[in-house]
Amino acid sequence: MLAMKHLQKVYRTHLIETHALRDFSIHVREGEFVAVTGPSGSGKTTFLNIAGLLEEFTGGEYKLDGVDVGGMNDAERSRLRNEKIGFIFQGFNLIPDLNLFDNVDVPLRYRGFNAAERKRRIEESLGRVGLASRMKHYPSELSGGQQQRVAIARALAGSPRLLLADEPTGNLDSLMARGVMELMEEINRQGTTIVMVTHDPELAVRAQRNVHVMDGQVTDLGEEPRLRVPASPEPMPA
Amino acid sequence: MEIRPILSALMRSKVALVLIGLQIALTLAIVCNALFIIGQRLERMQRPSGMNEVDTFAVTSSGFGEGFDVRSTMEADVTLLRSLPGVAAATAINSLPLSNGGWSSGLVLKPDQRTPLASAAFYFVDAGALDALGLKLVAGRNFKPEEIGYRTMNDNVTPAGVIVTRALAEKLFPGQGAVGRQFYIDDPRTTPPTTVVGVVDRLQEPWVDSKEIEYSVLRPQHLPYGNSSTYLVRAEPGRRDEVMKQVEDKLAAANPSRIVRGLKSVESVRAEAYAADRAMALILGAVIVALLTITALGIVGMASFWVTQRTKQIGTRRALGATQFDILRYFLTENFLITTLGLLVGAVLTYAFNVWLMTHYESPRLPWHYVPVGFLCLWALGQIAVLGPATRASRVPPAVATRSV
Ligand SMILES: Nc1ncnc2c1ncn2[C@@H]1O[C@H](COP(=O)(O)OP(=O)(O)O)[C@@H](O)[C@H]1O
Ligand SMILES: [Mg+2]
DSSP states (O other): OEEEEEEEEEEEOSSOEEEEEEEEEEEEOTTOEEEEEOOTTSSHHHHHHHHTTSSOOSEEEEEETTEEOTTOOHHHHHHHHHHHEEEEOTTOOOOTTSOHHHHHHHHHHHHTOOHHHHHHHHHHHHHHTTOGGGTTOOGGGSOHHHHHHHHHHHHHHTOOSEEEEESTTTTSOHHHHHHHHHHHHHHHHTTOEEEEEOSOHHHHTTSSEEEEEETTEEEEOOSOOOOOOOOOOOOOOO | OOHHHHHHHHGGGHHHHHHHHHHHHHHHHHHHHHHHHHHHHHHHHTOOOSSOOSSEEEEEEEEOSTTOOHHHHHHHHHHHHHHSTTEEEEEEBSOOTTSSOOEEEEEBSSTTOOSOSEEEEEEEBOTTHHHHHTOOEEEEOOOOGGGOEEOOSSOOOOOSEEEEEHHHHHHHSTTTOOTTOEEBSSOTTTSOOEEEEEEESOOOOSOTTOTTTTOEEEESEEOOBTTEEEEEEEESTTOHHHHHHHHHHHHHHHOSSEEEEEEEEHHHHHHHHTHHHHHHHHHHHHHHHHHHHHHHHHHHHHHHHHHHHTHHHHHHHHHTTOOHHHHHHHHHHHHHHHHHHHHHHHHHHHHHHHHHHHHHHOOOOOOTTHHHHHHHHHHHHHHHHHHHHHHHHHTSOTTHHHHOO
16 A cells, blocks of 8 residues: 655755655555654654655655655645545644535545535545534534544545544544544544554554654564454444 | 635635725726726817917017007018018917917807807907918818908907808708808897808817817907917927027017017917816826725735635645645635625725716716726736735645644
């Protein structure tokens, strides 16, 4: 699903060069749930941004779903991002001036779906995160946990193959964090590959695999990836 | 297109929307009406007087002292002026087009006619007038030197024949041909009628505000005002200023018992006549430029503020799959919607403003096409103004979504 080999990322400012990633290699298979941990400034967000095509890299190779993304232009990367990747941010990143329906609608419009298809997907994905009854509400009317659920619904609405989450529970209290984590586990069980950056070891252990990053390099690939045996479906948290 | 979500997001910043919308509305209303007024003024200023204005100038002589003879002075002066090098033609004349001072009277066709058919200006001239004014005779003939008489305040003489403008001829004798026909130019109860001997293409009355500005009558008479007489001189092409420089001295030397004054080119007479119109057009033009600039700057400022305020949102949209063009289009569309809302209000304001001008300043009705043309111009202005901020927005890197908090 996601294969990086000897990836490098150097940030150049007029004073200094920062080697955010050096010789960074990782392979995430279809259907995996990978937790990425590591100290602050170690390059976790940089890795996630490059994985999600938000940033370009300065060396090495990156194949997303078998496609080499190295030479793509901005429009091609935007298109790929829109079709294959769902993002979940630490700060939720909902658009404050749009209600939940329109927030989830944002990536679907860029996808070019027709109105009926978009409506179906918005209702379905808001239903999946338990917020179908709040579609006309604005983000400011929701709790942090609920906002992150909307963000997850938005990420899921376009049926992405890969979900990237940067500290998705970083702004939530532990109760809400657990709810979000359970939701992500549920999504993973239904087949979506998830890569999640977290500094919370309790959440990290719940992932199938832990990857530890230090100084822009993967130091611990964790146990060999194995696919989780589908468990009996748990009820969705409301 | 994403019109509905952009609109609903806009509705959440109503104050900004109303301020910019109103600014656009007022700009449309004021610019449309101001342009219309400027157009009317320019049209008014461009009306031809009918005479040669480029090569001509006027000069006045005022006699003083015992025994000053205005009649012999006039005849001597005209002869002198015609003999000066560089002078093509000269005439004695009582008044000039564009001078806003002169003599007019009502005209009737029959002695018992109560209400005049038209009101016309009288130019008291000699046989050199057509040449000096540079008028084009379109029917009949010019005056003969022996036809020139005198008209004084106490001595009410009606000439046997006059020359009229084509517009007046049409008014008095529609479609009949005016030459040889008779009408009354002085009191019909005490004076005889006069006969049209010639028709000139056009010659304006002296009053630029006159409603019947094309109605003029040339009378073959000298009209001295007391001891004063005025002359119109046409110089050979390109020699007007040169002739003007020497004419005062020549006239003064020829007859020392008078003052020579009022030397001015007809071009300067025109400039003076339309000074207020020109000033109005310039002021309104400045108002238009200022308004458009302020509106454009307002749009740039508002859009820049919004781009800065929404940097993270833009990054998020990029992360969710928006291309640079999608972001650019978002801001262009948003501006188009704001401008359109403003313009719809502005169309009503434009109409109301015009109605107000019509009732208070006798302004004509604004032609309908001003509003759609104004829409197009302000749409273009808005899109151009927002292009800079929108381009800046499109360059916000997607990584902003994860990097900024
Ligand atoms: N845009 C940038 N310009 C320069 N340096 C950057 C930029 N973004 C990140 N860095 C640097 O790259 C390194 C890795 O950052 P990051 O990936 O955000 O770490 P983490 O998410 O693990 O805290 C840090 O040293 C950070 O200061
Ligand atoms: Mg980080």
